[in-house]
Amino acid sequence: MTIRGNWYVKAAVALTALAVILLLSAPAQAQGAGEKVYKAKCAGCHGPDGAGATAAGKAMKVTSLCSDEAKKASDAAWTEIIVKGKNKMPAYDKKLSEAEIKDVVAYMRSLCKK
Ligand code: HEC
Secondary structure, three states: HHHHHHHHHHHHHHHHHHHHHHHHHHHHHHHHHHHHHHHHHHHHHHHOOOOOOHHHHHOOOOOOOOOOOHHHHOHHHHHHHHHHHHHOOOOOOOOOOOHHHHHHHHHHHHOOOO
């Protein structure tokens, strides 16, 4: 076995490993986008579990995202509140993209299924 042959095998193994890592991480990233936005921008008021039981949440009368009323609200209604704001809820139309809002709504819905 020549040294060149060894290099070739190592490079092939490394490339295969890289491809596998990229394939595995792509869906995980899409799923985590809403969670990332929520934890960075929303959990401060709405709480990590969506119940709004944080100090800031209580002070601003944040309603639980998992209440019966919130569950009845459509994704479109939530999107509108996120885009335009409502009372103490800030508007995010300039801070989040449409895709980010869609991901964060999906993430909030998943919080209430637990
Ligand atoms: C400064 C505190 C604060 C932050 C930060 C905040 N919210 Fe809110 N949010 C509120 C308050 C207060 C309400 C209740 C508004 C009302 O009904 O008077 C609310 C209501 C909502 C509702 C409506 C829930 C229902 O009962 O139907 C949604 C959806 C929502 N927020 C999403 C978000 C998202 C997404 C983020 C982050 C991008 C976020 N909020 C960040 C304070 C906050």
